[in-house]
Amino acid sequence: MAVYVHVVAIDFGTTYSGYAYSVTEPGSKLKEVTILANMVWNSGTSGVASLKAPTSLLLTRDKEIVAFGFEAEEQYADIVLDGKADHYYFFHRFKMELHNNKNITSRMVLEDVRGQTLSAVEVFELSIKALKDHLQRSVEIKNIKIDTERTRWVLTVPAIWTDRAKQFMRESAELAGIPRHMLKIALEPEAASIYCQTFPSPGSKDITKVGSQYVIADLGGGTVDITVHEKLIDGTLKELERANGKACGGTSVDNAFYQLMIRLFGAPLLHKMKSNFPGCHLSLVRCFEGVKRTILPDKTGFVNVTIPFATLNSLCQSELGKDIIGIIQSSSKSEHFQLLGDKLRIDASVALSLFKSTSDNIVSLLKSIVQKGRLYNIAGIILVGGFAECKVVQKDVQTAFPGHNIVLQEDSGSVVLKGAVLFGYKSDYISSRIARYTYGIRKTSTFDKNKYPEHRKTNVEGRDVCKNVFDPFIRANTSILLGHEIEKTYNTYQKFQTECNYEVFYTENDDVMFIDEVDCIRLGGLNLQILNPTERVREMKAIFHFGDTEFSVTVVDVESGSQKKRFFEIKD
Incomplete structure (x- = not known):
């Protein structure tokens, strides 16, 4: 087992990212x-000091890191000007x-804000490296040395992500200089649950009792990730329902x-603003952020949103032939808007309607879990994540579950990050x-006409076989002990x-027979060289390791005793 002296957790988020350590x-x-x-993610323009920074990366054309976070946004705005x-x-x-791509490959590319493409793995690698480098700089003044080889690194990912997405993040972290043997992947709602067990809010102390069952709802920027845990007599947690969720986090309200x-x-007009005035465009994208967190569900009158007035007004005149006031007055919904200086005043009923689809999705996800008969002793529904601070969502969840204890975990926006540090210790x-x-x-199986379609029959050395057979070794919804x-x-x-050549596939479909069916996704493969090949049939053993946050396999040549254990890698 690797020996470590420090623990560093990186929470790589959709909207904001950060790190914590111990x-x-x-x-x-x-x-x-x-x-x-770290508490020095300072934004020079807005005067914000934050535990996390925007997930924004600025690179040169030679793929050198210029800046990450607030600094990246501000410097890029100057670069465009x-x-x-x-x-x-x-x-x-x-x-x-x-999250949106189920068939992630090493050839996947991302588009930047101007449509320029770059290898996705490089973008994630360099973002993780930027966070890692920022950490190194910030601890130097504290006389702390983070030795990469003696530090346990923890990287958070949504529990609802596919295995390929988790692999992708692992490989990106390794490319960023984090050693494979010192890296652990933590599932975000699990990290939050560990933190809530260790430092429960006053209203959620019942979840620490043996036998208690509770729901952890991680409401993040991009995804909502929900899991259910039971506290066992040995102090550990048992997952009762597989993680559930979807892309209905805070950014869906922004959208x-x-x-x-x-x-x-x-x-x-907005596309032109994005291209020519990216700083103003980012301000517009983010200007609803404060409203999103603070608006009350019974709000009446108008909601004030600070907009980049000068740029928006100039674009309205050049692109639409009217100033911004004229554009608003000519709108079919003009009665719902007012303009006062740089404040766009939106009718509260219109502002609140922007939350409805997102909030309905969150409540629906919770109901799909809470209403299952196997959950008989729910001690609470614990809300964590930055979007959990939204008063509208809080009210809708309370209304939907009047008989349950709904608790907003204290400091909800940093619970996953801090819980990931604890996960590094245990x-x-x-x-x-x-x-x-x-x-x-x-x-490859012996061909059975009663089992396989005729067109799949292939002859190999005088023997009829069927290739590409999907041979399942564990089924969805199976409860798996750690180390199984x-x-x-x-x-x-x-x-x-x-x-x-061993290739593992996974599927959500219960009746997949062949790996080339549309619902079957390749997880990865590994190759085992056979020492001293012989004419006779050789027996190979595959040992699949389950129950952890990641899946690995050991392949053994029984005759020679040679074996190989590894995580799967994205090569295609």
Whole structure:
């Protein structure tokens, strides 16, 4: 087992990212762990000091890091005004590309704000490296040395992400200089649950009792990630329902606001603002942020939103032939808007309507879990994540579940990050998980006409076989203990076969028979060289390691005893 002296957690978010660390001695009780975090993500223009920074990355055309976070946004705005944008890449809010793409490959590319493309793995690698470098600089003044080889690194990912997305993040972190053997992947709602167990809010102390069951709802910027845990007698947590969620986090409300702006000013005008005045465009995208967190569900009258008035007014005149007041007055919904200086005043009923679809989705996800009969002793629904601070969502959840204890965890926006540090000290805190998918291996079987379609029959060395068979070894919704192993034995099918290629696939569909069906996704593969190939059939054993946040396999050549254990990698 790797020896570590520090723990560093990186919370790579859709809208905001950050890191926290601890130099508490390994083996200490979690309540004794001192969690330190960076508090100098300063925005020069808005005067904001934050635990996290916007997930924004500025690179040169040679792919050198210029800045990350607030600094990246501010410097890029100056670069555009100086007419030098062609010499840079600027990426903003790109994490959701991993959620939206089920078939992630190493060839995947991302577009920056101007449509320039760059390898996705490089964008994530350099973003993680920027956070890592910022950490190194910020601890130097505190006389703390973060030795990469003696630091346990924890990287957070949504529990609802596919295995390929998790692999992608691991590989990006490794490319950023984090050693494979020192890196742990933490699932965001699990990290939050560990923190809530260790430092429960006053209203949620019942969740620490043995036998209590509770829901953790991580309401983030991009995704909502929900899991259910039970406290066991040994102090660990058991997952009762597989993680559930979707892309209905805080940015979906931002998107609804942006669509409202499109209806007012038109998509071409906003596109021009994005291209020519990216700083103003980012201000417009983010100007609903404060409203989103503070607006009350019973708000009446008008809601004030600070807009980049000068730029927007100039674009209205040049692109639409009217000033901004004229555009608003000519709108079919003009009675819902007022303009006072740089404040766009929106009728409260219109502002609140922007939350409806998102809030309905969150309530629906919670109901799909809470109303299941297997959950009989729910001690509370714990809300965590930055979007959990939204008063509208809080009220809708309380209304939907009048008989349940709804608790907003204190400091909800940093719970995942701090919980990830605790996970670094005790990565076996979650002792049982529910499989999200059915997993299987590609194999070649003797052809059975009663089992396989005729067109799939192939002759190999005088023997009729069926290739690309999906051979499942664990089913979705199976409860798996941490450290659980499954052994499967396979045989070679050719004389003097020199290697065995093992490829694992996963699916949400219960009746997949072949790996080339549309619902079957390749997780990864590995190659085992057969020592001293022979004419006779060789027996190969695959040992699948389950129950952790990631999936790995050991392949054994039974005759020679050679074996290989590894995580799968994205190569295609």
